Ligand SMILES: NC(=O)c1ccc[n+]([C@@H]2O[C@H](COP(=O)([O-])OP(=O)(O)OC[C@H]3O[C@@H](n4cnc5c(N)ncnc54)[C@H](O)[C@@H]3O)[C@@H](O)[C@H]2O)c1
């Protein structure tokens with residue numbers, strides 16, 4: 053019996069629950085929110101799609117009662133405020149750090165063996181905060197994963213598919229670094245169209261445009277929607293949760309604690325990791341070029357500066 057708790061039943065949390073249920077990735081999904089009755093309402097609405105969609109996952113709701121989340125295999129944290137047009141993710145730290153600290157402490161207390169997936173923004177700093185809480189509780193660093201790279205890489209593939217006029221399903225590509233408008237690093241050099249470098253099919257200017265559009269992917273949607281996105285974030289969360297529960301050993305760039313890897317220590321930032329049972333199993337060293345290394349260092353410096361706001 054696989055149990056997943058999603059904290060925050062807002063746009064992203066409820067979409068993640070929806071995708072997880074429709075794909076029957078877990079037997080049980082518990083949605084928890086602080087707003088009275090809200091998670092229960094979302095769970096009931098989603099359960100009424102069960103006979104229409106043909107899934108047998110059970111979704112229940114909880115108003116801040118963590119006992120209902122006990123013994124979860126995976127905890128997904130989406131609670132917190134989203135940005136509005138014109139804002140950066142970093143501006144959310146004041147409110148979201150307090151929320152993430154509370155929910156992570158409460159959730160891990162009743163599910164100490166869970167893998168915890170952090171989504172709330174600014175995600176890299178929220179993951180670092182969670183790592184610190186988990187460490188104090190004696191929880192292995194491999195059980196703490198920040199979700200950002202899965203989403204950013206799907207946006208990269210979307211933009212490459214669009215620019216090349218081909219199916220994004222045939223495109224492979226990763227985004228590493230921080231999950232910020234200026235800290236993301238789409239690895240254009242390593243992106244392929246079914247194994248063939250994309251640079252064979254797209255000129256340098258167009259590739260640079262793809263890179264820039266990918267980096268501001270979240271901001272573009274926030275400008276259009278008035279709040280940040282949820283469909284691709286929800287599906288990206290499911291990709292990570294599925295890889296953990298099915299022990300898929302997929303390479304998914306994710307925000308994890310580095311202890312010397314990629315030349316960085318005491319920071320959580322996006323790098324390619326193998327995801328499976330128990331969380332992230334291994335960091336993959338892709339051997340960055342000098343230019344990519346410099347971009348990674350700048351990205352880490354920006355994330356580190358953001359982390360200072362925690363103390
Ligand atoms: N990492 C990523 O790739 C990514 C992608 C999309 C969104 N996000 C972030 O996810 C977060 C949620 O976005 P959203 O669009 O779902 O926002 P939302 O406002 O729709 O939902 C957030 C929910 O959190 C709940 N909440 C607040 N405090 C809580 C607490 N203490 N305990 C339990 N629930 C609490 C709210 O009641 C609300 O229902 C934002 O911070 C957003 O920036 C991250």
Ligand SMILES: O=C(O)C[C@H](O)C(=O)O
Nearest residue numbers: 135141173270271280281
């Ligand atoms: O852009 C945001 O603020 C939300 C999220 O991080 C995203 O990339 O969609």
